[in-house]
Amino acid sequence: MELTNTKNAFEYKSDKELKKALRLFKLVKNKHVSDFFAGLTLIAMKFRIPVAWLIKPIMFDHFCGGENSEEAIETANNLWKYNVSSILDFAVEGQVDDKIVEQTIEEIKNTISLASKTDSLTFAAFKPTALASHEKLHHLATSPNLTEKEKAEKEKYEERFFSICEFAAQNEVKLLVDAEEFVYQFYVDELVEKAMKKLNKNKPLIYTTLQMYRHDRLDYLEGLIEDARQNNYYLGVKFVRGAYLEKERILAFKENRQSPIYETKQGTDDAFDKGVEMVFENIDICGIFVGTHNEDSVIKSINLAKKYNVDKNDDRFFVSQLYGMSDHISFNVAKEGYNVAKYLPYGPVKVAIPYLLRRAQENSAMAGQTGRELKFVKLEWERRKNN
Numbered sequence: 001m002e003l004t005n006t007k008n009a010f011e012y013k014s015d016k017e018l019k020k021a022l023r024l025f026k027l028v029k030n031k032h033v034s035d036f037f038a039g040l041t042l043i044a045m046k047f048r049i050p051v052a053w054l055i056k057p058i059m060f061d062h063f064c065g066g067e068n069s070e071e072a073i074e075t076a077n078n079l080w081k082y083n084v085s086s087i088l089d090f091a092v093e094g095q096v097d098d099k100i101v102e103q104t105i106e107e108i109k110n111t112i113s114l115a116s117k118t119d120s121l122t123f124a125a126f127k128p129t130a131l132a133s134h135e136k137l138h139h140l141a142t143s144p145n146l147t148e149k150e151k152a153e154k155e156k157y158e159e160r161f162f163s164i165c166e167f168a169a170q171n172e173v174k175l176l177v178d179a180e181e182f183v184y185q186f187y188v189d190e191l192v193e194k195a196m197k198k199l200n201k202n203k204p205l206i207y208t209t210l211q212m213y214r215h216d217r218l219d220y221l222e223g224l225i226e227d228a229r230q231n232n233y234y235l236g237v238k239f240v241r242g243a244y245l246e247k248e249r250i251l252a253f254k255e256n257r258q259s260p261i262y263e264t265k266q267g268t269d270d271a272f273d274k275g276v277e278m279v280f281e282n283i284d285i286c287g288i289f290v291g292t293h294n295e296d297s298v299i300k301s302i303n304l305a306k307k308y309n310v311d312k313n314d315d316r317f318f319v320s321q322l323y324g325m326s327d328h329i330s331f332n333v334a335k336e337g338y339n340v341a342k343y344l345p346y347g348p349v350k351v352a353i354p355y356l357l358r359r360a361q362e363n364s365a366m367a368g369q370t371g372r373e374l375k376f377v378k379l380e381w382e383r384r385k386n387n
Ligand SMILES: Cc1cc2nc3c(=O)[nH]c(=O)nc-3n(C[C@H](O)[C@H](O)[C@H](O)COP(=O)(O)OP(=O)(O)OC[C@H]3O[C@@H](n4cnc5c(N)ncnc54)[C@H](O)[C@@H]3O)c2cc1C
Pocket: 177, 178, 179, 180, 209, 211, 213, 240, 241, 242, 243, 244, 245, 261, 262, 263, 264, 265, 266, 267, 268, 291, 292, 293, 294, 320, 321, 322, 343, 366, 369
């Protein structure tokens, strides 16, 4: 499959938007500039200096769908003209304030309702830390001596978690539960397993996320498949490589335990491929969502779909990239008729800043990735200029 056609990849962007993308990727290419920018933003946030006016035109507009769900749907509908669907992703994480958590849950449910009635929206998604801070979730998941107040908090957390899953199932909307940090992921896994057992009786609606940089994930997947067969439910599996590589390694080192991550990129890549193949082998009871910017992984998953007779538009197979990244994959794959979904973060600029900083750092840390984004945007810019 040809993934390099830049006309297809950026057809949805005006010349002005493409020019802005070109400037952005040139800017974040330099790790020093990117780190300086990230540091400055964090300092400004700490001292409550408004930075949204600066972040919005440079980064927000490129990586986010809008400041509210109405704007995000407009963006999604634009992508849908090219057969690329979207997943509205309310960009909050690490919530502390209970009132804000309540509002966040309402917003996540709003994205589920919207997905149930909007053709361009094929999934909903949420992060477990949209409902509690990282520290709180870690504590609730691991502490053997919770106080009565904390036990009640844990109960409340689970109630809220399941209320989102149940709302998705009632609305027949496929729901992705994102994966985050290793220290509490085992607890999130337990909750998602419970939700899948209860709500995936007729089809995969609730999807767990497997971070394939973890060396325990293939065994875990094998157990999940066995359990789903034994207990007659469908498995929804979202594959990613994992976003917290450095952090996990440093933490494991500090806590004097074995790192949960493969020692080499090759180890992660092999596990990713193997996991995807395992799910295709069991496609009669699975839904598969391949979240990656890796061209090889996308091509391999498409070849597996062919091998296991999964039709291009079969609802059980999606490939997905983040909005503003790897458009050459998303739009060329969609042009071939396969199901493609973009993660489309949205929300107030201030709230989206942690997400944007991760994008900036990810893009500068991985020279290959930024180089590739910049190369394709540049090629398309040249092509348009010469036409
Ligand atoms: C649609 C979508 C949804 C996502 N959702 C989540 C999510 O819920 N949770 C989450 O954690 N991440 C998520 N991510 C991010 C994802 O985990 C990766 O960080 C990101 O996509 C880069 O990996 P890749 O497969 O695209 O590309 P590649 O460039 O092929 O892989 C880079 C990744 O390989 C791994 N890696 C790199 N070097 C090494 C090494 N030396 N040893 C071992 N492993 C290494 C790391 O995971 C790194 O991020 C999502 C990504 C997408 C596209």
